[in-house]
Amino acid sequence: MSIEDQKLKLNEIYPEFFEKKEEKREEKKGLPPLPKAEKGKVITRFAPNPDGAFHLGNARAAILSHEYARIYGGKFILRFDDTDPKVKRPEPIFYDWIIEDLKWLGFQIDEIHMASDRLEIYYSYAEKLLAMGKAYVCTCKPENFRKLRDEGKACPHRDLPPEIQLQEWKKMINGEYKEGEAVVRIKTDLTHPNPAVRDWPALRIINNPNHPRTGDKYHVWPLYNFASAIDDHELGVTHIFRGQEHAENETKQRYVYEYFEWEYPQTVHHGRLSIEGVILSKSKTRKGIEEGKYLGWDDPRLGTIRALKRRGIQSEAIRELIIEIGLKKSDTTISWDNLAAINRRLIEPIANRYFFVADPIPMEIKGYNEEFIAEVPLHPDHPERGVRKLKFTPGKPVYVSKDDLELLKSNEYVRLKDLFNVKILEVSEEGIVVEFDSIEYEKARENKWRMIHWVPEGKPCEVLIPEGDELVVRKGLLETDADLKVDDIVQFERFGFVRIDKIEGEKVTAIFAHK
RNA sequence: GCCCCGGUGGUGUAGCCCGGUCAAACAUGCGGGCCUUUCGAGCCCGCGCCCCGGGUUCAAAUCCCGGCCGGGGCACCA
Secondary structure, three states: OOHHHHHHHHHHHOOHHHHHHHHHHHOOOOOOOOOOOOOOOOEEEEOOOOOOOOEHHHHHHHHHHHHHHHHOOOEEEEEEOOOOOOOOOOOHHHHHHHHHHHHHOOOOOOEEEEHHHOHHHHHHHHHHHHHHOOEEEEOOOHHHHHHHHHHOOOOOOOOOOHHHHHHHHHHHHOOOOOOOOOEEEEOOOOOOOOHHHOOOEEEEEOOOOOEOOOEOOOOEEEOHHHHHHHHHHHOOOOEEEEEHHHHHHHHHHHHHHHHHOOOOOEEEEEOOEEEOOOOOOHHHHHHHHHOOOOOOOOOOOOOEHHHHHHOOOOHHHHHHHHHHHOOOOOOEEEOHHHHHHHHHHHHOOOOEEEOEEEOEEEEEEEOOOOOEEEEEEOOOOOHHHOEEEEEEOOOOOEEEEHHHHHHOOOOOEEEEOOOOEEEEEEEOOOOEEEEEEEOOHHHHHHOOOEEEOOEOOEEEEEEEEEEOOEEEEEEEEEEOOOOOOOOOEEEEOOOEEEEEEEEEOOEEEEEEEEO
């Protein structure tokens, strides 16, 4: 029986076999459906600590959260988890930057909350748990507690009655206890296989918080797991997207949900996201900035959203890439090739072309004694955008790039793009002498002569190229009439796509995006 | 040490839940060709992957066990 006959036969006796296959194929594009998601009822959140700039690593949870809220016509909440005024201190500027960056990524933020505005809420739930006998105020020295915990033993405060716990709590609130002297713990299972889960801390004291938003008004601050657990419920969050590193936190938070008989949101854990050769760590970035190694949070070498933007990466490219990576639990390292390929597709149609000659070398041209104005389209596929004009003047040199030196050998020919073909006479790093050969492009093509770009004169231009942890500066000449504005994304022909970063008088500074 | 995850071409993902249509798909990369006043794009051809070992089964990338490798957590950080 041939394959076709078999298929026909199978279709007779078992038609469902073919139907299922069709369904499967269709789901490929975009994100998979979310478990337990109902149209219009999905509420997601992104909860960053504003202690640094938003970066690609954070973007995974953020984009997934937002994307699903949109797919299901639900709500996306931005919540600043700014409850650590000490170790991971929030800074005012980052609140604004994160909102800005999210908007730049095309987010519609339905609600914004600040954990630091919600301390009274955390307090009231803490009191309830204390009263319920599900939490206690522990005044053990941290080392002592840790020791007991590791042995699976209760600390002396654990089993004191709720009335005492509430009294102790008052002492925490009114300042009788100082930093490090008391902490509220959630009762869990003292024999839990993971010691970190055992009676985890929920609130602690900070003496002089000097919090950027609430100053010294509050001295008792919730820890992440407590604040987050309460907030996710209070704000009605239905689905949580977070990194694999938070998997254990979920175990902790579930105790709180169990005590209050709340339903825990659906959680989706994804792997960590990094990008080839780029540092994402906030603390390392901060250090580099303080040491003067980086220009700032938007240094083109960094993986912050602002840095990517500064390089001319489109928000759509970042979104597409993250959606393509999807929900995988394994860690992923994004390659620049992939990001660049997506971005190139997006900017190619909008980027006008210009000649930028890096490390210019003068080229003397003999044998052509008339002025010649080369007219080059701003974009080869969009002639309606007009042309740039480059004027060749007899007796004056043109400039070509040192990068093209290897293409220039005595007695060989090259074509100066959009000008004419020349024969090379002499070559050195100080200067090149050539002789006019012919005008026709066809001749260059038939002979497979290489084509190089050039400028008759130009304005000073610097291109900043991030190469791993180095920032290479290429100096050169940009065609004089290039009409550029800051933020323009253009293509320097045969060099790469760049974003115009700065214009000071004549001088243009650009940042390299990719080839 | 204890506790979670994960391992498909160079890179990123699909397939794994529900074993057969998978000698494995898509994108990117790399090599070649066509086209084209650069590059790029486009079109065509090619390269390249199921971590290892057992088991179950007529049949395993897919299920089970073991190993190896990688990541993460074990804070009065988030």
